[in-house]
Amino acid sequence: MSDAHQALGLEYRRRVQALSEPMRVVVVNQSGGLYGIERMLLALLPALQDRGVRVTFLALCRAEDEGGALGRLLRERGIPVHFVPISRFVGLAPLRRMVATLRACDPQVIHVHGYKAATAIGLARLFWRRPVLATVHSESVSSTDMRAAMLAETTFCKRFERVIAVSQGVARDLEQRGIPSDRLAIIQNGIVDRFAPCAADLLSARDPTRIVVVGRLVAVKRFAAAIQSVAALVRQGRRCTLQIVGDGPLRPELERLVKELGVSDQVRFAGFVDDVTPFLAEASIFAMPSATEGAPIALIEAMAAGCAIVASRVGGIPDIVRDEVDGLLIEPAHEGDLPRALERLLVDESLRHRLAASARRRFLEEFEVQRMTARYLEAYTAMGAGDA
Template sequence: MKILQLISSAGHYGAENMLLNLAKSLERLGCTCVLGVFENLHRPNTEIAEHAQQLGLQTVAIRCQGRADREAVRAIRSRIETQGIDLVHTHGYKADIYGYAAARTLPTPLIATCHNWTSASVSLRLYAMLDRWALRRFHRAVAVSEGVAVVLRRGGVAPEKITTISNGVDVAVFSAGRPTLAAEIGKGNRLVVGMVSRLVRGKGADDFLRAASDVLSCFPETLFVLVGEGSARKELERLAGELGIENKVIFTGQRADMPGVYASLDVFVLPSLNEGMPLTVLEAQAANRAVIASRVGAVPQLIQHRETGLLIEPGDVASLRNAMLELLADASLRAGLAARGQARVREHYSAESMARRYLSLYEDLLGGRARQCQGAVCHVPPIAHENRQEEG
């Protein structure tokens, strides 16, 4: 089975990590994944393509000059027709819209994974409206959590087209991480609290800093680390200065050594105001770290309060501070939460189990002739071919 995975990427974040985990695991199951990455004219970003190539995954660049780029649509359609693509799987509103435009008259099934929807700006609200229109016409829409499934149903996607499949991570990779960040930040014997996220509004990084300021009055040697990039970074750096904690807060930028980053932390925090199913929580748990996270999206599904982590209400700085203080003061509590969290991820949220669920969905969508894959029978329909020159 050959799957075209489409994504428009602004960096290496949750959806990108999920896609790489999925593609790697599907290839181990005998499928072939081609990653079609939009090469956006105004905001080019090749991180996911570079990571995919390092993993040995086939990637193609889809040049996109702006909105409603017909050449990009033709390029996608040409690849579907000429490269034996059996199924198109899209990730994100741009991939959904262009993928639908390219494949709408072909017999190739269309499936979308909906990671999360945001409507923070007028332009994004318009894109979300167009995305919902396209998704109603897809063969299947996968929600990463029940909360996202509810949004899809409210958006007019037929309930019978919606499937919920939880994200998964490669537990072996994260559990084997060595603390590569520790020496860089001068950890020594000090405790480190970290947050891994895009540095944008709504992720709660400002709450993280305000809580850190309070925690430092009790644990003055603690270090706080923000891993990631985003439009709010300078604003957050100013806030750290205003709070007088700039010498205790480290902004690392984007990192490629995430298993090593998690291994360098004692406590992981995700104080988001809104989430779908955050991979960073699963990654931190897979790395055997104690986790504090907001009770949003699918987070309560991932964390059983006081059993596999601590849950706080979004925007509640006092609760975040208290949770940090409790974990910093109690090493045995940190260890217990971390061990139970890791065991639960290994049992329920592995990348392989996620990939097997997607493969089963692919097989349900594909009728007709059967093609034998390693470990699975893949049903492949005949594909109409037209004589088109391949583009971009």
């Protein structure tokens, strides 16, 4: 038998063996805490494992750091986890450790989330190559203070085999950044339905005056607008309370605003929590007045929880919530939109219930974790995972 025929025979046997073995995927992320991307990965990775994928998580941080929480939780759920800390500028030593870890895992596909992971894996491919799928969770406009980071992410995403946008808005942004359309697809985020026992009652057993916002306390989330709206409603004689779930650099400033506006009895800061489920289950209204968003997990969680929603008409939010059907969409630039929308929901019980019920149905149809998982499995297969 010629060398060429022997090589073809070996290649055939390798492909047959690959088809009979579980798909091997390494998911990479550098986390700063349990926020939207992390909650999405907490849903996706166990679901992939349940589908027979041999999935491993590579955390680009130390296990004991705040960002290590995601890796620690995944490890508790039976997902193999490796921690390889990298700094803002990826040095040669951590790069070598990352490449060694990837070689040991021998993935057929590397799946990256976030610009830091995209940059790190893009550099690692200079030494060791595997097909890469990158999920981009936000538009570049949300990172105007990180132009160098966005440039690096764009440069490497142009070279990756597949790029996934979490919304139409993110997809348009990626096309404008030069990502080839034939390598670009949209997969909407999904979560595990943890709300089934509490969502069926919708709002009937909840405090109709309770509003909740969830997220990192940064300017783009516009939580100051939520506080000002509640203060305006209170001055008009409306009964309402605001629960702010999350932490961040603007907390002292927001706490001062609450005192200045005289609404300390109506506004409460819960701080950062690992699980927002109880807060959403108790709230009647969920507000997201953000200046920009990708496909926010907190919004999807609010839909699953059966909250009546007020959200900005920005980024991927209109892909998720249909105005006057699943929630009320507002223009963040129009100061009066948010208090007017909140007032509509506070005074109109039938509207609250109708929007909440529709949001819950839409979640089950479009944003439950199994739908997202199936789409990612299709993407891995389309990349030729069995051929790696």
